[in-house]
Structures are given as C-alpha cells and as structure tokens.
Amino acid sequence: MRTTVQVEYRSGLLTVRVGDEIELRGPIGGWFVWRSDQTEPIQLVAGGSGIVPLMAMIRSRLESQSNAQFQLLYSVREPAAAFYKDELEAISKRGDSLLLTYAFTRITPKGWPRPPGRIDAALVSVSVWPTDLAPTCYVCGPTSFVEHVNGLLIAAGMDRGKIRTERFGSTGERK
C-alpha cells in the first residue's frame, strides 16, 4: 500500500509511531475510478496533490496493459512542487502511454514557452482530447481549481456527463 500525504494533513499522522496499529476502511466509492474495460480516451486534469488518485489510474493502466489513450494536464505552482515527476516523465516517454502537459502557475522552468498562469481555454484547446473523441475526463484538485477546470471543459464542448470530479476541501486552498 502506498500513501501520499499533503502538508496540511501531516500533523495528525506525525503522532503515529512504527508498530502502532491503525485501522483503515475502504476502498470506498466506485465512481471516481478508471477501469481497464474503459477503452475511450481518458483526460486527466490535476491541481497540485490532486494528481494522487489520477496517478493511481495511470499506474493501473500500465499494469493492465490497456491501450486506452491517456492524457494528463497537470497544474502546479512551480516545477519543484510536482509530485511523481520522474515517474510521469518515464511513462510519458514510452511511446503512446501518456501525453503529459504541465501548467505552472507561479514559476516556470527556464525557457518554458508559456508564462506562469492558471489553466486557460488556450491551454485546454491544445492539451485536452478534442470533444469528438468523446473522452472521459477526471478532474481532481481543490474545489476552486475543479470548478475552474470544469467550466473550461464545458465551455470547450465537453459532455457534462463525461466529466468526473474529486474536490478536496478548504484545507487545500489556504494561502
């Protein structure tokens, strides 16, 4: 089992020591999941640590040897804030496995073609599957991020019924 813990939640976990017993429930919920019998193109959009459940889908795709086309648009503050950077890069370099685009909101790497900023309609038009491919979209991040991206996807003509969202709470939005 792997866990990924965001800074805000760490304090609670720091009291756990090696050898302590912990109780886990789950997995719970069958909606925000990708199943290997889904053959349609998959569009993933992550904000910050919202990458975590989407990474599980990317790994699951590799393990199941599915041919579903995956594309990830990943928004992070700066290059150093990206989770799974090396793993994502390695996967995206394997031919058709995963198309990967970063959106840096505060600081970009040197020579990055796009100035720092939120995901916008122009980026969606080049980094999201065209609507005629009828992709299923999974969007995960803080509520304000999911709201923003959801709006862009719908404005781009995406079918509302094909957009699945996972918002996380106000702790993710504190400045």
Place this chain on the structure above:
Amino acid sequence: MNANMSYLDGNAAGGELSRIFNVDLTAAEGQCVNCGTKGRFADAHLYVDCPGLVARCATCDHVLLRLVNTGERIFLDVRGMTYLTTRPVQS
C-alpha cells in the same frame, strides 16, 4: 450555484454511507425533487462543515440528502431525491 467554494463531491460521503448501506451509493443515479435533474450522487455538492453531511443538487442547490452520525445513532434524510437507482450487489 453557491458562490462559496467550501463543498466537496458526493463521492466524499461514500465512507459514511457505507456504514448504513452495503452497496456503493456514490455511483448510484438519483433525481432532484426540486429541479428534476438526474445525475450520479457522486456529482452532487457535499458540505461537510456542518453537523453531519449535507448533499446539494449541483444544478439548483436544493438539499438532496442529510446525514448525521451522533455516534449513538445515524440519521438519514433523503427526501430531496425522488429516487435513487443502483445495481444490486451480486451474491
């Protein structure tokens, strides 16, 4: 549409609902009593900064479900939905 961004998705009620039902209701499809919109319960807006959980329709904001767990008892109010449909558990 609620202007404050304090809500999550219906997905997030999965844990509490699993204490009552043995099917995954987050993937169930329901209809809002107020506006008639049909959708997955997972797509509802879920408010957790209140005593218990409140799910509201993503289209009209009408209250679909309220769930309170006092530790002693669980209270569930689903009168905001005309129906909820899901596949039976395979035995």
